[in-house]
Amino acid sequence: MSAPAPRLVTLKAEPLTPEAYAPFGSVVDLGRAQLHCNDGQYFVEMLTLPPRTEPVRRINRHFDCVQLFAPHPQAGTRPKPMLIVVAPPWLSAERFDPNQVRAFVADGTQAFTFNIGTWHIGPRALDGTPLTLVNVQGERSNEEHTEEIDLVELTGSAVEFELPA
Amino acid sequence: MSALQDTVIRVKAEPLTAEAYAPFGIVVAAPRHRLQCEPGQYTARLHQLEPVGDRFVRINRHFDHEQLFVPLTGGPLLLVVAPKELSGEGFDPGQVRAFVNDGSLAWTYGVGVWHFAPRAIDGQAAVLNVQGSRYLAHTEIIAMEPAVAVEL
Numbered sequence: 473m474s475a476p477a478p479r480l481v482t483l484k485a486e487p488l489t490p491e492a493y494a495p496f497g498s499v500v501d502l503g504r505a506q507l508h509c510n511d512g513q514y515f516v517e518m519l520t521l522p523p524r525t526e527p528v529r530r531i532n533r534h535f536d537c538v539q540l541f542a543p544h545p546q547a548g549t550r551p552k553p554m555l556i557v558v559a560p561p562w563l564s565a566e567r568f569d570p571n572q573v574r575a576f577v578a579d580g581t582q583a584f585t586f587n588i589g590t591w592h593i594g595p596r597a598l599d600g601t602p603l604t605l606v607n608v609q610g611e612r613s614n615e616e617h618t619e620e621i622d623l624v625e626l627t628g629s630a631v632e633f634e635l636p637a
Numbered sequence: 638m639s640a641l642q643d644t645v646i647r648v649k650a651e652p653l654t655a656e657a658y659a660p661f662g663i664v665v666a667a668p669r670h671r672l673q674c675e676p677g678q679y680t681a682r683l684h685q686l687e688p689v690g691d692r693f694v695r696i697n698r699h700f701d702h703e704q705l706f707v708p709l710t711g712g713p714l715l716l717v718v719a720p721k722e723l724s725g726e727g728f729d730p731g732q733v734r735a736f737v738n739d740g741s742l743a744w745t746y747g748v749g750v751w752h753f754a755p756r757a758i759d760g761q762a763a764v765l766n767v768q769g770s771r772y773l774a775h776t777e778i779i780a781m782e783p784a785v786a787v788e789l
Contacts, residue, residue: 479777489781494702498681499682500681500682500765501682501683502682502683502685503682504680504681504682504770505680505681505682506679506680506770507679507680507681507767508677509676509679510677513671513672513673513674514671514672514679515668515669515670515671515672516665516669516670516672516705516743516745517665517667517668517669517670518665518666518667518743519667520667530647539680540767541708542707542743542765544665544707544743545707545709545739545740545741545742545743546741547739547740550739551710560731565690581709581710581763582709583681583683583707583709583765585681606665606707606743606765607769608679608681608705611669611671
């Protein structure tokens with residue numbers, strides 16, 4: 473017997489601005505964004521994420537350190553816009569509400585953070601190609617301080633996005 | 638101007654590669670690299686770069702963190718560094734090295750590595766700068782004598 477298809481919640485993606493993004497983290501500008509980390513040191517890595525276009529089903533968060541992403545520069549190519557998907561830190565896994573998910577489009581020249589506890593997925597390129605990022609993350613975030621949930625199991629819904637024109 | 642002020646050490650810039658740059662820091666790649674900073678004190682901000690200029694004089698270093706840069710906009714960048722083993726007293730400007738980053742590489746300055754702020758070779762560029770928030774209390778800065786001029 474196959475599982476019923478998940479309901480789809482469709483959300484409008486918004487341009488990434490510091491004001492709109494404030495509940496979830498920082499868009500890095502000329503001021504100093506603090507990278508709080510409560511367990512150990514940070515690491516840096518170049519991370520290439522595979523193309524993803526399907527509705528968002530799994531979402532995760534970290535409880536120890538602010539996470540920082542920057543687009544990895546590519547010489548001679550135009551900046552690659554990307555989709556950032558987040559939900560507020562005050563949402564618990566047990567009462568997760570897919571309608572609280574927000575999506576932002578970064579222009580490919582912006583660095584941004586996820587606050588401690590902000591739900592998120594890996595950023596996605598908009599054009600269905602792999603996305604290469606610089607990831608600055610707590611060295612124990614993934615192994616020891618992560619909560620990941622399956623929205624379909626918990627809420628019956630997956631989330632898809634309508635991109636700005 | 639005196640003849641002494643006209644004296645500079647000329648340094649030829651080399652392409653930035655992980656191997657050549659290894660004594661000074663890393664070029665960010667897929668393997669994880671542990672960054673060192675006093676706990677809880679990293680900050681991130683945008684840094685608009687100055688153009689290259691014709692003299693490099695005041696070189697500095699930080700003892701509290703490894704500093705990370707990611708080019709965000711603009712073209713090639715110039716990195717000017719010197720080995721951490723050099724002391725401030727009797728600093729030898731002949732040890733200065735210069736690297737050209739084509740704008741496609743993120744990199745670090747290791748703890749204690751002498752450096753200048755990166756410069757924009759085309760005159761304009763912005764980078765992400767990840768740095769310890771109390772860096773000023775952990776910085777050594779000296780005026781090199783003679784100064785260094787970089788040949789691109």
